Every structure is written in C-alpha cells, then in structure tokens.
Amino acid sequence: MQHTLKTPVTFKGVGLHGGARVIMTLRPAVAGHGIWFKRTDIELGDAMIPAIYDRVERTPLCTKLVNDSGVSVSTVEHIMAALAGCGVHNALIEVDGPEVPIMDGSSVAFVRGIMAKGVRQQAAPVLAYEVVKPVTVEKDGARATLLPADRLEIDFSIDFDDAAIGQQTKTLDMCNGTFARELCDSRTFCRKADVDMMRENGLALGGTLDNAVVVDGDVVMTPGGLRHDDEAVRHKMLDALGDLYMAGGPILGRYVGEKAGHSMTNTLLRALFETPGAVRPVLCDAETTARLPGQGLVWTEIPLVA
Ligand SMILES: [Zn+2]
DSSP: OOEEESSOEEEEEEBTTTOOEEEEEEEEOOTTOOEEEEETTOOSSOOEEEOOGGGEEEOSSSEEEEOTTSOEEBOOHHHHHHHHHTTOOBEEEEESSSBOBOTTSSSHHHHHHHHHHOEEEOSSOOEEEEEOSOEEEEETTEEEEEEOOSSOEEEEEEEOSSTTTOEEEEEEEOOTTHIIIIITTOOOEEEHHHHHHHHHTTOOTTOOTTSSEEEETTEEOSTTOOSSTTHHHHHHHHHHHHHHGGGSSOEESEEEEESOOHHHHHHHHHHHHHSTTSEEEEEOOHHHHTTSTTTTOOGGGSOOOO
C-alpha cells in the first residue's frame, strides 16, 4: 500500500549553491498525490513543482526541477532518495527558497527526521514502474542502463584520477531497508580543483567541509575522514535512487551506472518512457510491495552521525 508521513517534518539548513538559509517542511498528502514541491516564497503565480522526470532540467551539478511557469527548486536528489528509501509515496515539500537544504551532504538527516515521526499506510496500492525491456544511454565514456528485474537493484562503478577515490564498484539490492542501512549517510564528494572553479563561478557558496567530502589527490580534506571506504560510490547510488524516484513511483528494475551522473540518469528515465514497450505500470500486490525500498527499514539500523 502507499504511505505518507504521519505528521509534518521540518528541516533547516543552507542551500549548497546559493548559500542562503532555507526551511523545508514535508507535509502528509493523500493517496495518489505523489511528491510535489511548493515554493512558499513565491506569492504570485504557480509555486507548485511536480517531482517528475520530465520537469528535470539537466544540469551536471545537481537535479533541478522546473514547472511550466519557470519556477524551480534545485538539489532535490537527496530528499527524493530519502523519500524513496523510507517508502514515502505521497508528500508535499514546502521550501522557502530555490534550493533544498544540503544538511551534511547526505540523506541521513532526512531519513532520521522522517522515521522519527513515522510513516502511515494509505488505502491504495503502490503504482510502480516495471522495466520490461533493456534501455541504455551513453555519453563521453559514461553509461547508464535499466534492465528487467522484479525489484530495484543498483549497480554503480566510478573511476576518478584522485587516489582518494580511485575505482569503486558496488551492487545492492534495495529491499529490506538497504538504503537506510548502507547508503543514506554517504555524502556528496568533490575534488578541490572543482570546488575552486565552482567558487569562481559563484557556485557552491554554501559548500563547506561540513557538507561535502573534499578530496585533493590522495588526501581526504574533510575532518574525520570518510564514513565508508567506498563512500563516493555509495553516494552515487544514493543519487541514483533519488533521481530514479522521479519516475513518479518506485522502479522495478536493475540500474547499472558507469561513471553516470544526475543528468545521465534523467536521460535514461526519459529514454525508458519514450521507448515503446520498455516499461509498464504495475499496481503492486503484497509480494511486490514487500520488495520495495522502505519496506523492512529498522530504526536502529539508521546510521547515527554527529
Ligand atoms: Zn548527491
């Protein structure tokens, strides 16, 4: 069955790129509503932005959603991953600015916030999207693929010149609370050279060593070091979960990402829905629902981070 939040949950933080303070409140929503953002600072015009793949503006740095009136919200992928990973299908997300708060650069604060208040079951089955035909997109040596499977699996590999990241590969079946246990505390990472370049271009103004893992060659500059040896690939899997949730519901399929990023995962989703016979909507029965991310999530398994 579909789930929503038991009560509203509020998060306060800063936007990664703009650096402004932002307040975000997740509100319960009726069955069939899906995930929508609402810009509470927009008084005139359409402030509602659906979290759906064809509203994503493809940018290399983050996932940005834009509605028909040009009103946008950026860096939505970590809250979308948290909602997917906690099995929240319906929510209204109020934000008082153009960016979701970055928190510590991972989804752990969102997961703990959502699960501390709890989720409640609704009187309608989950609508999922089952991959029935393989779809692949490629660009500049990067590739993303969706293959048929009866559950969501994520298989990711990355290869960075910086020795602190290097080559990393990981595969996870997203059933049984895997997201909360294995991925939700892995942070955004970036290379020092990229941070310097972004700053020169007026980006990443809210970025600090507290909300991203910064590496320079073989050095991890973030105090306290890594949370997992392979934190970087785990974060890419977190991003993929969030970006895939923009399908409009859970995906049943195997995602394979090779050096892929936000923009490529979005291109893949577009290709999936544009390819005749590649995907079919399914109303989940009890057995299928039991395999969705968010089922089997155990509070004591959610990482505790300072
Ligand atoms: Zn990310």
